[in-house]
Amino acid sequence: MLNNTNETKEFKSGFISIIGRPNVGKSTFLNHVIGQKIAIMSDKPQTTRNKIQGVLTLADAQMIFIDTPGIHKPKHKLGDFMMKVAQNTLKEVDLVLFMVNAEEGFGRGEEFILEKFEKVDTPIFLVINKIDQIHPDELLPIIETYKEKYPFKEIVPISALQGNNVNRLLDQIKTYLPNGPQYYPADQVTDHPERFVITELIREKALHLTREEIPHSIAVVLDKMERQKGKDIVHVMATIIVERDSQKGIIIGKQGSMLKEIGKRARADIENLLGSKVFLELWVKVQKDWRNRMSQLREYGFNEDEY
Structure with missing residues (x-):
């Protein structure tokens, strides 16, 4: 049900897609932000199969996060479905979070995803996850590598598991969201039954x-x-x-x-x-x-x- 009670000039709302290779921590991030488990987690890749929406309602904003299947080369019809789900969200959101694993270098998988961004006008953030697993000195070279690959609007290193820097990321997201209504009731955390x-x-x-x-x-x-x-x-x-x-x-x-x-x-x-x-x-x-x-x-x- 659409709730317009908070539709004021100061209230921001929008849809944010979380895109990335399998097993970079998208579901862990979503569950941390929402504050409870709505997306299942596993160390095995391609765990998420459908797009799962998590709703975060703040005093001045509502963020609807879409956790998508990890982008990979399909091997069966289910894989085709998963890729269609992930790629279609790029066209229907206000902001894209491209999440990468700080422990893994830039490779063909990341290149494949960046190619998908070429026809996308939506603002894209680079979110470098799992920074708790690397030495701080290793972070700057990772940032520089990605800066050369794509003109990201923001680059934010985080640890979704520990919550490091997640609040800063949420603040950055808020600045890019348009003024809009509260789409979901404040106590609703997902659109899935x-x-x-x-x-x-x-x-x-x-x-x-x-x-x-x-x-x-x-x-x-x-x-x-x-x-x-x-x-x-x-x-x-x-x-x-x-x-x-x-x-x-x-x-x-x-x-x-x-x-x-x-x-x-x-x-x-x-x-x-x-x-x-x-x-x-x-x-x-x-x-x-x-x-x-x-x-x-x-x-x-x-x-x-x-x-």
């Missing part, structure tokens, strides 16, 4: 606990969510989708041990999200090559028409 966030929390736990060959083959579908009558308990039923029988065995684990652990960890986060006790039931289903089937992608929430 609870059902979406719940499936992402389950997928996050599976990402953390499984081996390398599993993560990108996982999708999670919420089959049922209902509050039990007369009780402060929400019954959640969800299915974890994998591509091969061998992956199903890994997800279930010996005597169901892995699935139980995924459920235990996911339930804690879901209870925190809903503010209620949760009874969580998980199943595992094999859908061969689902990442290349448009019908399956739509069923699992990857509808490119929405982007």
Whole structure:
């Protein structure tokens, strides 16, 4: 619902896209800014698949951040979808944050993203993340390298994990936003429904606990969510989708041990999200090559028409 109560000359608002290679810390930054987990985090690249909006409302501004999938060369239809999502946000926002990892040098991945900026008129900031992982003397050469590559409006080094310099970045963002309305209520932190966030929390736990060959083959579908009558308990039923029988065995684990652990960890986060006790039931289903089937992608929430 559009809320114009704060629409004054002093109030600023706008949409900010966070762009970068996989695993540079985009979701960590978003969760830190918003103050709670709305985007799942993993050390495995390409964790974010849909664009996730996080809303930060201040006394004089509202910033709507869009956490996009890490830009990479697609290997399947799901990858094509992820790239379309990331690139389309460049056309619809007021500001772009190009986030890079201070520990990694400038390479073909960064060059590929900069090429996408050539036809973009939107102001672009360079955000150098993970500065807590390098020696301070290493920072200036990184800044100089990027200055030669593109005329960024601002260059801001941060540590999203520790929160270093994040407030300065928010102040810089505010100066570039236009005067505008408060798009979302002050207490709303994301545009995604609870059902979406719940499936992402389950997928996050599976990402953390499984081996390398599993993560990108996982999708999670919420089959049922209902509050039990007369009780402060929400019954959640969800299915974890994998591509091969061998992956199903890994997800279930010996005597169901892995699935139980995924459920235990996911339930804690879901209870925190809903503010209620949760009874969580998980199943595992094999859908061969689902990442290349448009019908399956739509069923699992990857509808490119929405982007």
